[in-house]
Structure formats: structure tokens, C-alpha cells
Amino acid sequence: MNQEEYIRSLFVQPDEVLDHVTKSIKQQGMPSISVSPEGGTFLTMLVRIAGAKQILEIGALGGYSGICLLRGLRKEGHLTSLELKQEYADLAHENLKKAGVGEQVTYRIGEALDSLEQLEKEGKTFDFFFIDADKPNYSNYLEYCIRLANPGAIIVADNVLWHGRVYDETDQEDSTRALRAFNEKIAEDSRLESLLIPIGDGMATARVKEK
Numbered sequence: 001m002n003q004e005e006y007i008r009s010l011f012v013q014p015d016e017v018l019d020h021v022t023k024s025i026k027q028q029g030m031p032s033i034s035v036s037p038e039g040g041t042f043l044t045m046l047v048r049i050a051g052a053k054q055i056l057e058i059g060a061l062g063g064y065s066g067i068c069l070l071r072g073l074r075k076e077g078h079l080t081s082l083e084l085k086q087e088y089a090d091l092a093h094e095n096l097k098k099a100g101v102g103e104q105v106t107y108r109i110g111e112a113l114d115s116l117e118q119l120e121k122e123g124k125t126f127d128f129f130f131i132d133a134d135k136p137n138y139s140n141y142l143e144y145c146i147r148l149a150n151p152g153a154i155i156v157a158d159n160v161l162w163h164g165r166v167y168d169e170t171d172q173e174d175s176t177r178a179l180r181a182f183n184e185k186i187a188e189d190s191r192l193e194s195l196l197i198p199i200g201d202g203m204a205t206a207r208v209k210e211k
């Protein structure tokens with residue numbers, strides 16, 4: 001048994017709802033790149049601890065992380081989810097409805113940077129952010145999240161270890177370099193308190209300081 005299997009065996013319970021999401025993603029021929037089961041458990045726990053009411057997710061896929069986020073959210077809370085592809089958002093919404101939380105989500109389709117610009121124009125703010133879309137834009141997404149954050153908001157970004165490639169200096173591929181730059185930014189930005197949590201493929205976790 002490796003470290004991941006050990007953690008999963010103790011802390012992740014069998015979950016028919018999430019198993020269905022994983023199956024539906026495969027059936028639709030979509031990529032199997034949902035957050036890890038222990039990463040999903042961590043998201044639920046963090047949302048609950050934060051007492052978040054408004055959540056912004058960047059990258060919906062089939063709704064796996066959306067369900068995990070909503071499980072930690074209060075009944076009156078809401079998830080805004082940004083997704084490039086209409087068909088992915090449709091499946092995610094279907095899966096969230098099956099999970100009984102379909103009323104608590106709004107999808108915005110298109111380039112996430114355009115949706116973020118629009119959200120800023122509308123004066124929207126959030127208590128919790130989950131960044132999980134195209135890696136080259138992670139630093140741009142972080143900047144928007146900080147601007148859209150309520151004081152004390154939490155920002156989580158997935159895949160920041162990139163299967164160990166971020167600390168392999170010989171790896172100069174675009175996504176690897178972008179994630180390296182993102183990790184440096186989230187670690188050093190004076191507006192944040194942050195740490196990289198090595199669960200799943202690595203989840204950078206930050207709290208936006210009060211001004």
C-alpha cells in the first residue's frame with residue numbers, strides 16, 4: 001500500500017454519488033481528471049470550516065468537485081462554476097441535480113477569464129475559490145480570485161505538484177513552468193497566508209488576509 005492508498009482507506013468513505021459522476025464522465029468520453037477522492041473530502045471540510053456562503057469554481061468537468069464543495073456549503077449558499085464547454089457543464093449540472101444540490105449552482109460557459117472579468121464588473125464577491133482549469137492561466141486566475149475575495153476568503157488550487165514535475169528542474173514544459181510560477185506567487189504574495197498541502201496531486205491553499 002502506498003501513502004495515497006493508506007490515506008484513502010482510512011479517510012474516504014464509499015460514495016455512490018461520486019462513483020456515478022466518475023462513471024458518467026467515462027461514458028461521455030470526457031477526460032478522467034476530477035479532483036482526487038481525498039482532495040474532494042478536503043474541499044468539503046474546508047468549505048464547512050470556512051462557513052462559506054458564496055463559492056467560485058473554475059473548471060467544472062462532470063461535477064465531482066462541485067458536489068464536494070456543495071456538501072460543505074450551507075443550505076442558503078451558492079456555487080458559481082466556470083466551464084469552457086457547454087456539454088461538460090450540462091453533465092455537471094445533471095450530476096449535481098442527482099446529488100440533490102442542483103438548485104444551488106449557476107454555470108457560466110466560456111473562457112474563464114472572460115467570466116471572471118464579467119463577475120468583477122457585476123461586483124460579485126466570494127468566500128471560497130477552487131481553481132482547477134487550464135494550468136497556464138493559474139496565476140491570472142489567482143489574481144482575479146484575490147480581487148473577488150471577501151476578507152478571510154479561502155483559495156484552493158488543484159494539481160500544483162503536477163505529479164512531481166514542478167520540482168524537476170529539467171521539465172520546462174509550458175504547464176509545468178506555469179504551475180511553478182503559480183506556486184511561487186501564492187507562496188510569496190503578501191495579501192495571502194498560504195501552504196501547499198500534498199494530498200492528491202497537491203492542493204495549494206491560501207487565506208486572503210483582511211486589509
Ligand SMILES: C[S@@+](CC[C@H](N)C(=O)[O-])C[C@H]1O[C@@H](n2cnc3c(N)ncnc32)[C@H](O)[C@@H]1O
Nearest residue numbers: 034035059061064065083084111112132133134
Ligand atoms: C481538471 S478539469 C476540472 C475538474 C473538476 N474541478 C472536478 O474536480 O470535478 C478542468 C476543467 O476546466 C475546463 N477548462 C479548461 N480550460 C478552461 C478555460 N480556459 N476556461 C474555462 N474552463 C476551462 C475544462 O473544460 C475542464 O472541464
